[in-house]
Amino acid sequence: MARVAVVTGGTRGIGEAISLALKEQGRTVIANYAGNDERAREFSERTGITTMKWDVGDHEACLEHCSRITEDHGHIQIVVNNAGITRDGTLAKMSFDDWNEVMRVNLGGCFNMAKACFPGMREAKWGRIVNIGSINGQAGQYGQVNYAAAKSGIHGFTKALAQEGARFGITVNAIAPGYIDTDMVAAVPDEVLTKIVAKIPVGRLGHAEEIARGVAFLTSEDAGFVTGSTMSLNGGQHMY
Numbered sequence: 313m314a315r316v317a318v319v320t321g322g323t324r325g326i327g328e329a330i331s332l333a334l335k336e337q338g339r340t341v342i343a344n345y346a347g348n349d350e351r352a353r354e355f356s357e358r359t360g361i362t363t364m365k366w367d368v369g370d371h372e373a374c375l376e377h378c379s380r381i382t383e384d385h386g387h388i389q390i391v392v393n394n395a396g397i398t399r400d401g402t403l404a405k406m407s408f409d410d411w412n413e414v415m416r417v418n419l420g421g422c423f424n425m426a427k428a429c430f431p432g433m434r435e436a437k438w439g440r441i442v443n444i445g446s447i448n449g450q451a452g453q454y455g456q457v458n459y460a461a462a463k464s465g466i467h468g469f470t471k472a473l474a475q476e477g478a479r480f481g482i483t484v485n486a487i488a489p490g491y492i493d494t495d496m497v498a499a500v501p502d503e504v505l506t507k508i509v510a511k512i513p514v515g516r517l518g519h520a521e522e523i524a525r526g527v528a529f530l531t532s533e534d535a536g537f538v539t540g541s542t543m544s545l546n547g548g549q550h551m552y
């Protein structure tokens with residue numbers, strides 16, 4: 313039977329490419345999203361992938377929806393924690409709400425989804441968790457103390473949970489994308505983006521499909537010996 317995969321924020325941007333790559337691998341994919349119903353409907357009609365709306369920062373909502381997915385499709389054995397938001401600003405301008413919201417969604421979402429799915433993976437003695445971090449969690453970024461802290465936290469979370477999962481056949485890895493041509497990056501002002509691209513050795517932004525291929529490998533049957541690692545997919549912008 314096809315393994316069941318949940319991709320958070322799986323209906324557009326990097327998440328959309330991940331959902332499609334996992335479907336191509338023969339997984340039963342559920343693509344979660346937060347509120348863009350029109351986009352989710354269009355995505356589902358085009359791809360045949362089931363979509364489900366809930367807020368990954370909401371602990372109870374994650375437990376409830378994952379339990380419903382398990383009832384309908386079987387244990388969730390692959391989780392890709394991809395949903396993420398930005399609320400940028402220098403420390404002087406960043407509100408406490410901006411800080412909390414980014415931590416709640418970007419880092420809290422990983423905890424909530426792991427809590428919901430880890431027991432089923434343990435029972436199945438097989439699981440794959442991939443957390444989408446960021447180059448800005450590795451290197452920091454001006455105007456992003458909230459986002460950089462949350463993404464950096466994801467890398468620590470990954471290494472700690474990998475140690476808990478290893479003896480149950482559960483691998484936990486992270487991918488740290490560089491700048492990828494999605495809506496999130498479209499929000500960056502042109503003059504800032506030009507400066508960013510100038511610092512990328514390969515001379516261009518990345519494509520969502522390039523991140524999805526990394527996820528497809530880390531969630532594959534072949535990747536059982538890879539755990540606690542961070543795959544940096546950034547065009548050489550940050551070598552670590």
Ligand code: NDP
Pocket residue numbers: 320321322323324325326327344345346347348349351366367368369393394395396397417444445446447488489490491492493494495496497
């Ligand atoms: P987008 O903004 O294009 O898409 C974000 C997705 O996450 C959407 O599907 C959105 O749903 C969903 N989402 C947002 N908040 C929540 C929430 N609370 N609960 C559930 N789903 C939510 O993002 P990208 O594709 O650019 O980024 C994907 C991931 O990659 C993020 O974690 C981001 O931080 C990371 N990343 C991106 C980089 C880039 O250059 N683009 C670089 C490094 C990391 P909806 O459609 O309903 O709004």
